[in-house]
Amino acid sequence: MPVNLKPHNTLSLTQSCETYVEVNSKQELTDAVTRVYKSASPMLILGGGSNVVFTTDFNGTVIKVLSKGINVTEHSDHYSVSVQAGENWHEFVQYCLQRGMHGLENMALIPGTVGAAPIQNVGAYGVEIEKFCHQVEYYDYTSETINVISALECQFGYRDSIFKHALRNKAVITEVVFKLPKKWIPNLDYGPLKHLEADDIGAKTIFETVCSVRQSKLPDPSKLGNVGSFFKNPIITAKQYVELLAEFSDLVGYAQSDGSIKIAAGWLIDEAGLKGFSIGKAAVHSQQALVLINLGGATGEDICMLAHTVMDRINEKFNIQLESEPRIIGSQGEVSI
Ligand SMILES: Cc1cc2nc3c(=O)[nH]c(=O)nc-3n(C[C@H](O)[C@H](O)[C@H](O)COP(=O)(O)OP(=O)(O)OC[C@H]3O[C@@H](n4cnc5c(N)ncnc54)[C@H](O)[C@@H]3O)c2cc1C
Structure with a gap:
C-alpha cells in the first residue's frame, strides 16, 4: 500500500x-x-x-x-559523545548545552537527524560539524560490514563529504562520535553574533541568539514547507569576482584558503529580482531569497521548475551556475536537478 x-x-x-x-x-x-x-x-x-x-x-x-541513544565518556580535556543516527539534531545540541558540553550551540535549530548531519557537513553561524566530529560509524550494505572512519577520512568540505561521493549508495550512517573540548572558545565570527562580547558570553547566550535569529529569518517548515537554503553559495575565481565587482559594487565575497571567493547565492537571487517569484505553488521566499517555499499544494515538479528558472536567470545575469543543496529524489533514487 x-x-x-x-x-x-x-x-x-x-x-x-x-x-x-x-x-x-x-x-x-x-x-x-x-x-x-x-x-x-x-x-x-x-x-x-x-x-x-x-x-x-x-x-x-x-x-x-529513528534509532536513539547518546553515550558520554568524560576525558581529562574533552567529552566523547556517541550519538545514534536517529537522534534529532537540535535536541542533541540542547542535550549537550544542558550538560555543560559546549561547541555545537552555533548550529542550534538545524532540522533533521544526527545521522544525516555529516553527509553535507551541516553548518551555521560560522561552525560546521567537521569541527567537532571525531568519527562516523556507517554500515556498508554492499559488503555487510560496519566501518568507522575518522573526521579526516570523511573528507568534509563545504556542504560536502565522502558520503556524497565514494560512499554514496552504499553507506548508511549508524552513529556519530563527537569530541567536545572542555576548554570552550566561543565562535562569534558570524554576522548577528559579532556584537556579542567574547569575555562575558556563555554558550547559552549564543544558543539563544542563534535560535532567535533563525526563528526571525527562516520560515518554519511546519507552517510553510521548505528545505532551508535551496542553493549552495557559489565559489568563484578571484578574477571573476573582480569582474563582477566592477558591475555590482555591493557584491560581498568571502576569500577561501585556496584564493577562490565564496559569494552569497541569496544576494544573487535578490539582485536578479526573484524574491517572491513563483511557479505554480512554489515560490522564492519574499524575505529570504535563498529559500524556496511550498505555498500549499506545490508539486515536486513546481519546485524543480522554479529552481531551474532561478538557476537559468542567475547564469544569464552573472554567468554563475548555482547548485542545489537538497538531494533531489526521483522514482528510483537520487537524480540530478
Ligand atoms: C528550515 C531549515 C533550515 C536549515 N538550515 C540549515 C543550516 O543552517 N545548515 C545546514 O547545513 N543545513 C540546513 N538545513 C538542511 C538540513 O537541515 C540538513 O541537511 C540536515 O542535516 C538534513 O537532515 P535530515 O535528517 O532531515 O536528512 P534527510 O532530509 O532525511 O536526508 C538527506 C539526505 O541524507 C540521506 N540520509 C539521511 N540519513 C541518513 C543516514 N543515517 N545514513 C545515510 N544517509 C542518510 C538521505 O537519503 C538524503 O539523501 C535546513 C533545513 C531546513 C528545512
Whole structure:
C-alpha cells in the first residue's frame, strides 16, 4: 500500500512511496537496509526529510531512521559523545548545552537527524560539524560490514563529504562520535553574533541568539514547507569576482584558503529580482531569497521548475551556475536537478 510522504519531508510534498519502514535501533536499521538492498528494490534512507525534494512518487522502500541513544565518556580535556543516527539534531545540541558540553550551540535549530548531519557537513553561524566530529560509524550494505572512519577520512568540505561521493549508495550512517573540548572558545565570527562580547558570553547566550535569529529569518517548515537554503553559495575565481565587482559594487565575497571567493547565492537571487517569484505553488521566499517555499499544494515538479528558472536567470545575469543543496529524489533514487 503506497504511503504518503507528506509528514516525512519538510517541503510537505505529497509524493508517496511503495513501502515505508521505521527502524528504532541500529540492528533494525542494518537488518532493514540489508533486506531491501538484497531485494533490489529502490531504497531511500530518510532522517527528518529536511534536505530532500521528492520530484515524483518513489517506487521503492523508504527507511526512516529513528534509532536513539547518546553515550558520554568524560576525558581529562574533552567529552566523547556517541550519538545514534536517529537522534534529532537540535535536541542533541540542547542535550549537550544542558550538560555543560559546549561547541555545537552555533548550529542550534538545524532540522533533521544526527545521522544525516555529516553527509553535507551541516553548518551555521560560522561552525560546521567537521569541527567537532571525531568519527562516523556507517554500515556498508554492499559488503555487510560496519566501518568507522575518522573526521579526516570523511573528507568534509563545504556542504560536502565522502558520503556524497565514494560512499554514496552504499553507506548508511549508524552513529556519530563527537569530541567536545572542555576548554570552550566561543565562535562569534558570524554576522548577528559579532556584537556579542567574547569575555562575558556563555554558550547559552549564543544558543539563544542563534535560535532567535533563525526563528526571525527562516520560515518554519511546519507552517510553510521548505528545505532551508535551496542553493549552495557559489565559489568563484578571484578574477571573476573582480569582474563582477566592477558591475555590482555591493557584491560581498568571502576569500577561501585556496584564493577562490565564496559569494552569497541569496544576494544573487535578490539582485536578479526573484524574491517572491513563483511557479505554480512554489515560490522564492519574499524575505529570504535563498529559500524556496511550498505555498500549499506545490508539486515536486513546481519546485524543480522554479529552481531551474532561478538557476537559468542567475547564469544569464552573472554567468554563475548555482547548485542545489537538497538531494533531489526521483522514482528510483537520487537524480540530478
Ligand atoms: C528550515 C531549515 C533550515 C536549515 N538550515 C540549515 C543550516 O543552517 N545548515 C545546514 O547545513 N543545513 C540546513 N538545513 C538542511 C538540513 O537541515 C540538513 O541537511 C540536515 O542535516 C538534513 O537532515 P535530515 O535528517 O532531515 O536528512 P534527510 O532530509 O532525511 O536526508 C538527506 C539526505 O541524507 C540521506 N540520509 C539521511 N540519513 C541518513 C543516514 N543515517 N545514513 C545515510 N544517509 C542518510 C538521505 O537519503 C538524503 O539523501 C535546513 C533545513 C531546513 C528545512
